[in-house]
Amino acid sequence: EIGIEGDVDAPETLQQRAPVVTIMGHVDHGKTSLLDALRGTDVVAGESGGITQHIGAYQVTTKGGEVITFLDTPGHEAFSEMRARGANVTDIVILVVAADDGLMPQTIEAINHTKAAGVPMIVAINKCDKPEANPQKVRERLLEHEIVVEDMGGEVQDVQVSALKKTGLDELIEKILLQAEVMELSANPDRAAEGNVIEAQLDKGRGAVATVLVRKGVLKVGDTFVIGAESGKVRALVNDKGQNVKTAGPSTPVEVLGLSGVPRAGDQLTVVENEARAREVAAYRQEQATKKRTTSAPTSFEHMFSALNTTVIEYPVVVKGDVQGSVEAIVTSLNRISTDEIKVRVLHAGVGAITESDVTLAAASRAPLIGFNVRPNAKARQLAEREKISLRYYDVIYDLLEEVRGEMAGQLAPERIETIVGRAEVLQVFPAGKKDKAAGLLVLDGIIRKGLAARLTRDDVIVSRTNIASLRRFKDDVSEVRAGMECGAVLQDTNDIKAGDTLELFEVEERARTL
Numbered sequence: 001e002i003g004i005e006g007d008v009d010a011p012e013t014l015q016q017r018a019p020v021v022t023i024m025g026h027v028d029h030g031k032t033s034l035l036d037a038l039r040g041t042d043v044v045a046g047e048s049g050g051i052t053q054h055i056g057a058y059q060v061t062t063k064g065g066e067v068i069t070f071l072d073t074p075g076h077e078a079f080s081e082m083r084a085r086g087a088n089v090t091d092i093v094i095l096v097v098a099a100d101d102g103l104m105p106q107t108i109e110a111i112n113h114t115k116a117a118g119v120p121m122i123v124a125i126n127k128c129d130k131p132e133a134n135p136q137k138v139r140e141r142l143l144e145h146e147i148v149v150e151d152m153g154g155e156v157q158d159v160q161v162s163a164l165k166k167t168g169l170d171e172l173i174e175k176i177l178l179q180a181e182v183m184e185l186s187a188n189p190d191r192a193a194e195g196n197v198i199e200a201q202l203d204k205g206r207g208a209v210a211t212v213l214v215r216k217g218v219l220k221v222g223d224t225f226v227i228g229a230e231s232g233k234v235r236a237l238v239n240d241k242g243q244n245v246k247t248a249g250p251s252t253p254v255e256v257l258g259l260s261g262v263p264r265a266g267d268q269l270t271v272v273e274n275e276a277r278a279r280e281v282a283a284y285r286q287e288q289a290t291k292k293r294t295t296s297a298p299t300s301f302e303h304m305f306s307a308l309n310t311t312v313i314e315y316p317v318v319v320k321g322d323v324q325g326s327v328e329a330i331v332t333s334l335n336r337i338s339t340d341e342i343k344v345r346v347l348h349a350g351v352g353a354i355t356e357s358d359v360t361l362a363a364a365s366r367a368p369l370i371g372f373n374v375r376p377n378a379k380a381r382q383l384a385e386r387e388k389i390s391l392r393y394y395d396v397i398y399d400l401l402e403e404v405r406g407e408m409a410g411q412l413a414p415e416r417i418e419t420i421v422g423r424a425e426v427l428q429v430f431p432a433g434k435k436d437k438a439a440g441l442l443v444l445d446g447i448i449r450k451g452l453a454a455r456l457t458r459d460d461v462i463v464s465r466t467n468i469a470s471l472r473r474f475k476d477d478v479s480e481v482r483a484g485m486e487c488g489a490v491l492q493d494t495n496d497i498k499a500g501d502t503l504e505l506f507e508v509e510e511r512a513r514t515l
């Protein structure tokens, strides 16, 4: 029942779970109002007799009996901060846009944070009760950011609402459920629980308290767990209605009491068998946290198949600049650097100082943050230090492009250039140690040299790869043998070799890539 942390559950163990929804948008566009209005639609809140508790997330049971979990901390900073900690808890983003105000800078930030996370979006056009509301203009402006709503022939669902007058809420809920259905959200409830911290604080009466969103399994009172680098034993669980509960299943937010310290938002909770295991997991996490970021360039072996492999490496960046013209020029030039193998992905580009939003976005995607004639504000600088974000400042576009180009090339495996230098026929095979084979060869063309790499082919199919460990002619060790001559060779690490096979000898040169 207790799995390895982060392991994958078998398909047959999976059961449907509630979608987890985050609301994002520009300040004052109605995120908080919409969260409150949606909370008001919960059909069980009244009968449960509980008092509404703000624990960072809440659940709504719809008239149809479906459950939706809403994260109660709106805004993209919280969203991407969680993601930077490896907690991709949000299934669906609701982008709130006030119909009178239209798209504003934070709306665009929210769009880019959502896109970077690859989370589907539903657009809630709010304040439709206002006489100056212009929902159609919102839809048109969204097009500029490649968000095509259904009305405009696209796939993104949109809905007109008024958080104030509580109109359009049923339709919004319907669209969330529809989106969730398409996503087939599921989790295994029959296993040790895993979850993520939504928020945490030190409570006077109760000690360290964390709201945890359970992702898989069922969290139970009495469970031993690790949260981040802290451990503990569940003393009590409190739900979003302020009720003490014994268990919490997938997609359920609960307050957890019984922690040894206050964890951070996004930290993972894992239930373990015992204290000893808890210490082991905590130590492992500490180690992971201190490990430096390493770029995972493909190995040269993978690279040989890169022509067959259509995956393109992405190089994500966040760009901030002093004026619109330079930002546009940078984005255009960056896109031009892209090749079939590696592509620049501009997560966000904007005018103005580097903000916390930019840093959290960069951190979540491990992207460098480029400032062109701009600097970060104080908070952003602190956050960047904490998140170990690479901040680069430039005042010459050429320098910026050269550096990015160099880094992108560095992420590509070196080019392997193989030159065939000779071919030989296998005449006879003898055993030579555990892994190696000795073979009598006839050099057909070119040359055989000691140390060369070789491919063994049979009926024009490659059967194995090897190396010439040593070469002999009659009783003498030699370093090379030419076409038309016979020789003996020890072939490293070969099992599958027969008389009649062809040996193809080649030289390999590795060349660093440029773009």
Ligand code: GDP
Pocket (backbone or CB within 6 Å): 025, 026, 027, 028, 029, 030, 031, 032, 033, 034, 074, 126, 127, 128, 129, 130, 161, 162, 163, 164, 165
């Ligand atoms: P947030 O900053 O995005 O969380 O926005 P709030 O929910 O705090 O709302 C900002 C202001 O807009 C408040 O004065 C709300 O009363 C108002 N507001 C929110 N939703 C609506 C709406 O649907 N219609 C109207 N007319 N006002 C709204």
